[in-house]
Amino acid sequence: MTVFILSVILFLIGLYGVLVKRNLIKIALGFMIMEYAINLLFVLIGYRAGGTAPIFTQDVSGQIFVDPLPQALVLTAIVIGLGTTALLVSFAVRIYQKYESFDIRKIRELRG
């Protein structure tokens, strides 16, 4: 249970970063923290104490398996997160080229 709460706290840290920080790159970092917190939570949900890799063969049976579905989902989620982060960072770089600043307060539209 503790690990779940810890990953929720990690998620909240990421959310705090996204909402409060004023630097575009720090916002992107907040996103990554948020994503990883969720991925961690997902993997932990699938974990069984003492479980092994979920591969069925003739000689392996009657053991506890780790739930494979969350792992597959997390892989997909990581790929999606990668895409989002790459886009976010590239936009931050383009904005930097226009304004010579990562500071959200110096960028007209994003203020407030």
Add this chain to the structure above:
Amino acid sequence: MKRIITIIFAFAVWMMLTWNTHPENLIIGGIVALIIGLLFGNNFIHHPMKLLSPRRWIFMLIYIPLFLWEMAKANFDVAYRVIVSIFRPKNMPINPGIVRIKTAIQSEMGRTFLANSITLTPGTFTIDIKDDILYIHCINVPATDLETASRQIARRFENVLIKIFD
């Protein structure tokens, strides 16, 4: 020639990685090695003829125990300095600093090996390399002038490396 060597190298690494002589595995390994040969064969090795000389291989075999011996010696040396420093915090037996040394090795690969050997040896650390000048950080600087420092730090590896790579 360059490409063939790359392909052989890649196939060998593949076999070591999979450790399996099933025919499927051999076929896939061959294809993978071919791809790697086509992509990187040009840049993997520049002077393939050097590989054919048995003299270089013999010196390589000599170099490995030599390097291990030097590393062990340096390990004890650094451990000694650390332990003494604990007992004599006022007067530690260290003299850190950056020295400049000159190497006689001509080939770039040889210089790289020299720099890495120096880095792997505890107590010394290669910071930068410009042509034949290396900048080295030492825990205990042996000498400040170019000649002495080169002799103290690099000579022990250089003598063998020069025979392997040049």
Add this chain to the structure above:
Amino acid sequence: MNWIPAFVAIPLGAAFLIPLIEHWIKGSSDFLTNAVTAFLMGLTLSFIHQAAQTQVYFVGGWEPAEGIPFGIALVVDGLSVLMLLVVNSIAFFATLYSVKYMARYTDKGKFFTLFMLMLAGMNGVVIAGDLFNMFVFLEITAIASYALVAFGIGSEELEASFKYQVLGGTASALVLFGIAIFYMMTKTLNFADASRVIAATGVTPALLFVSVLFLVGFGLKSALMPFHAWLPDAHPSAPAPISAMLSGVVIKVLGVYTLVRIFFNVIGIGTIPALKTVLLSLGVISMVAGAFLALGQQDMKRLLAYSSISQVGYIIFAFGLGTELGILGGLFHLMNHSVLKSLLFLNSGAVVYETESRDMEKLGGLMHKMPVTGTTSMIASLSMSGLPPLGGFFSKLIIIWASIDAGYPLLGAVAVIASIVTLAYYFKLQKEVFLGKLADAFQKAKEAPVLMCIPMICLAIISVGLGLLLLDPVREMVLTPAVHVIQGGVDYARMVLGG
């Protein structure tokens, strides 16, 4: 041969073939894109006659064993057919319009690639039969639309897109979080299976938590009022066909459809008593506040964007009523709004194309110079603000009637007031852009190119004809199956898995 996966596979394949072909044959992307969207529209039309039954497709041939699904399921039922119809027809007109409009931007091939990705994502969201695939397609749509919003690479576009990404990304993170908790709770992600599990366990604290996460996440995606901040920046910044897609389709698929699917078919609207109240209040707030904010805008596209918030409020409000009439009104209004708002954004695009300005104070009197744009825009505005013979009137009438019927006469009155405000701001739009005195700067303006006029005319005709959807035979074909799906609630599980 089953055509269900084609809705995702064809646009996805086209998205990656376009850059390949465009590199060798310049200008081929126009043809390819339009062929794909036209084909998809035809395919959707062919699905209409079988909308009443639920079709399930198991990807990879992984059939469910003993009623427990374990492959990826694609589900097409009445609601999906309706959404597919909306998505693909608007997409067809938008691509037709882009052929000429996007010629002003560089690199049309990339534009169409992103467009196709967005289309594939939206079709995927609509036909996905489980929560995680829905999330994946949702993200594909979202990422493509982030990039499309910034397609102009001006500072304004980049900033709007960044803001959109920050809020959209937060929404996605919340949704994924919800999915994680949901999985922990039910041990399944398939909608139908999950709905059975929830029906068996009843309301738990975890279910409430998940509901809140989904509500906030999808609320952000559909730009309901407390979560609307990104929309007025993002939608106007995009190129006109994309604004049309974003306002007309994307917010409905990513926000409204997903909310309805999850809360009506999976969790069940009756399971959590507070849910109806929350949907009603969110709907009313966005309806009213969006309308009043729209009234104060000077930027033409911004006005339309705020109007979208208001109209999505109507739709959510109608669904929140939960009665059959309310759902019918909501779906009908969803269709109406998709067509009308896309048409209005295409009009605004034509105005921008000819005059390079979207400031309503500077514009004026364009009716004589651009008769087609002016007339179609007039029709759309009148329909949207609810003038009697047009489609928009009927949908609003049904919603207001349904709210009185369901015992909320006060909220019905609020909807009427919002409707009057809607009339006011659309009147303002017409007066300041198309009527009045022609400004000197725009004496040289002329009608938009033919390829841009055709989609506008078609959409205008459709918008007029949409009122016909209420006639019995047509309604039985299109709207009623969708209403039954939503009304059936958790009965969805039986439809999909049988038994």
Add this chain to the structure above:
Amino acid sequence: MKGMTVIVKKISQLMVPSIFLLGLYVVVHGHLTPGGGFAGGVLLVGCFVLQILAYGSDEVRNDLKKWRASLSESIGIVLFLFIALLGLFQGGVFFYNTIARAHPGSALDLFSAGLIPLSNLAIGIEVAAALFAIFLTLAVFRMEKHT
């Protein structure tokens, strides 16, 4: 963008084939060992990135490379779709694993999973190309603009 010192150049020259080989190994053995298309693709792109970082972008003509990256990205995804369609035509269902059900190999063999290794390969190409395009856009392109 300039390259790095001779040490980095030489070591990357020695390491790059091995890294690439490891990447291909992870991709090809995706159905047997941890990893697969995505992890392998990241390894594959790692060696290209390493080369550019070590040698500097002067040695590689960017425009060409960028075009190639997006080209192979497209090829990767089209290949993936083609594999899916193969299932459709052979077995009647999208993503139907034709080969595995027709010739089931013994478990944990290299050719045991039918179409899955091929899909992994397609994904590997796609991921590598996409990441390379991202890297070029973010790093090289920007540095050239500023210098």
